[in-house]
Amino acid sequence: MFEAQKTGILLVILALAALFLYWIRKARTQEIHLRRIPGLEALDDAVGRAAEMGRPVLFATGILGLNNIAVLAAMGILRRVAQKAAEYQVGFLMPNADPIVMTTAQEIVKEAYQSAGRPDLISEASVFYLTSDQFGYAAGVDGVMLREKPGAVFLQGYFYAESLILAETAQSVGAIQIAGTTATTQLPFFVVACDYVLIGEEMLAASAVLSREPNLLGSIKAEDWAKAGIALFLLVAVVLKIFGIDLAPLLNTR
Amino acid sequence: MKRTGPFVLSVVIGLWILVAFFVKPLRGAQQTLLLWYTIVGAFALVVGLINLIQSHLRNLQRGQNVPYSLILLFGFFGTLAVGIYAFFQGNAFDPYSPLMWVYGYVLAPLQSTMFSLLAFFLASAAFRAFRIRNMEALLLLLAAVIVMLGRIPWTEHTFAGITEWIMAIPNLAAQRGIQIGVALGAIGMALRILFGLERPYLR
Numbered sequence: 001m002f003e004a005q006k007t008g009i010l011l012v013i014l015a016l017a018a019l020f021l022y023w024i025r026k027a028r029t030q031e032i033h034l035r036r037i038p039g040l041e042a043l044d045d046a047v048g049r050a051a052e053m054g055r056p057v058l059f060a061t062g063i064l065g066l067n068n069i070a071v072l073a074a075m076g077i078l079r080r081v082a083q084k085a086a087e088y089q090v091g092f093l094m095p096n097a098d099p100i101v102m103t104t105a106q107e108i109v110k111e112a113y114q115s116a117g118r119p120d121l122i123s124e125a126s127v128f129y130l131t132s133d134q135f136g137y138a139a140g141v142d143g144v145m146l147r148e149k150p151g152a153v154f155l156q157g158y159f160y161a162e163s164l165i166l167a168e169t170a171q172s173v174g175a176i177q178i179a180g181t182t183a184t185t186q187l188p189f190f191v192v193a194c195d196y197v198l199i200g201e202e203m204l205a206a207s208a209v210l211s212r213e214p215n216l217l218g219s220i221k222a223e224d225w226a227k228a229g230i231a232l233f234l235l236v237a238v239v240l241k242i243f244g245i246d247l248a249p250l251l252n253t254r
Numbered sequence: 255m256k257r258t259g260p261f262v263l264s265v266v267i268g269l270w271i272l273v274a275f276f277v278k279p280l281r282g283a284q285q286t287l288l289l290w291y292t293i294v295g296a297f298a299l300v301v302g303l304i305n306l307i308q309s310h311l312r313n314l315q316r317g318q319n320v321p322y323s324l325i326l327l328f329g330f331f332g333t334l335a336v337g338i339y340a341f342f343q344g345n346a347f348d349p350y351s352p353l354m355w356v357y358g359y360v361l362a363p364l365q366s367t368m369f370s371l372l373a374f375f376l377a378s379a380a381f382r383a384f385r386i387r388n389m390e391a392l393l394l395l396l397a398a399v400i401v402m403l404g405r406i407p408w409t410e411h412t413f414a415g416i417t418e419w420i421m422a423i424p425n426l427a428a429q430r431g432i433q434i435g436v437a438l439g440a441i442g443m444a445l446r447i448l449f450g451l452e453r454p455y456l457r
Contacts, residue, residue: 001277009276010276020442069439069440069443076452079454102305124305125309130306132299132302133365135364138368143322161369164376168375168378184429187432189379192382192383200433200435200436200439201432201435201438203439204436204439204443205439207452215451216451216452219445219451223438223441226441230434230438
């Protein structure tokens with residue numbers, strides 16, 4: 001029943017889970033310091049800028065569904081952006097390519113406006129469906145940007161070739177842009193075209209950093225230690241390989 | 255119940271898929287769950303389409319962006335009509351059917367047009383990125399110029415070696431660093447969701 005060749009992976013997952021539990025417990029009694037993430041710190045300012053300009057904010061998650069981890073992480077950022085938009089009484093626009101993401105986002109945005117005490121400012125028309133076609137979506141979002149001229153654009157999620165089309169159009173209408181993705185192929189485009197970028201794991205840590213909840217902060221600290229462990233393992237593996245000892249078979253799952 | 259039900263469901267299914275990765279007999283159920291997701295997704299598409307049509311009908315009522323909404327509704331119902339007609343003719347996916355004509359002569363060129371815009375956007379983004387404002391921008395410009403020279407026929411011989419080095423060593427190292435971070439971040443987020451610490455999918 002159990003696939004013995006995957007024992008190594010199981011051990012790694014168990015070790016990571018133990019590390020997470022240790023840091024989560026530690027975070028409840030001790031303050032956790034995380035480095036500043038400029039892209040997250042700029043979220044509130046970006047919405048504020050849109051308010052000053054009298055323009056709406058636009059939030060896009062790309063063409064993938066909620067089974068993508070980056071889109072799931074984007075929902076945490078969406079909550080914060082929608083709350084700030086409600087507080088500053090700014091219009092909110094969210095075109096979607098996936099109907100499940102749309103339905104989830106409608107609920108999150110509605111709740112964010114309710115918690116800010118302004119449920120009257122939001123309607124279901126603010127979070128709407130465009131198309132699941134990649135370039136149809138890009139054309140639709142571009143059209144919304146050119147007509148509504150948002151003051152702040154948040155491109156948070158997973159993107160493909162449409163990333164630069166969206167970012168450059170937002171730049172052309174003078175919007176401040178905060179992008180975030182785990183797609184390494186699209187990150188260079190965002191870095192070039194956007195004001196702030198959440199690079200890879202920064203995006204996945206957004207919920208923890210924004211909420212400052214000890215449990216979540218502890219898990220981020222555990223990730224950092226796991227990263228240090230992996231870096232150490234790679235170093236040891238390289239040194240051992242020089243002396244003819246190969247650790248690669250340990251990681252083989254086939 | 256509104257919050258607890260979905261939370262318990264997501265934890266149970268998440269754990270099931272994790273265990274199925276290690277225990278082969280459970281993998282059949284994993285496939286079934288993925289199939290369910292596809293079916294739910296198909297129904298959700300109907301919700302999306304209703305939202306799309308409602309939103310454009312609302313535009314027409316309010317007199318906002320009327321030409322765009324008219325084009326969309328015409329395109330939507332026109333394609334639907336052509337599709338139903340072709341379906342009853344029994345040749346919906348025949349290369350010469352009206353539906354495939356719409357696909358080949360309307361949708362595909364529109365998609366190609368949007369994709370080709372990328373070339374112009376690349377040029378404008380590169381123009382901004384390569385302005386030398388600081389040391390990092392200078393390094394970016396130098397690396398980009400060398401890689402471009404290494405990829406064109408006239409200068410390929412001279413710059414091929416250093417281009418390969420830039421792509422395979424500093425570029426790949428940075429990408430792998432980000433990918434390891436993303437993988438760990440994904441595991442972290444998965445664990446947070448499984449432990450119920452983070453529930454981004456719930457209100």
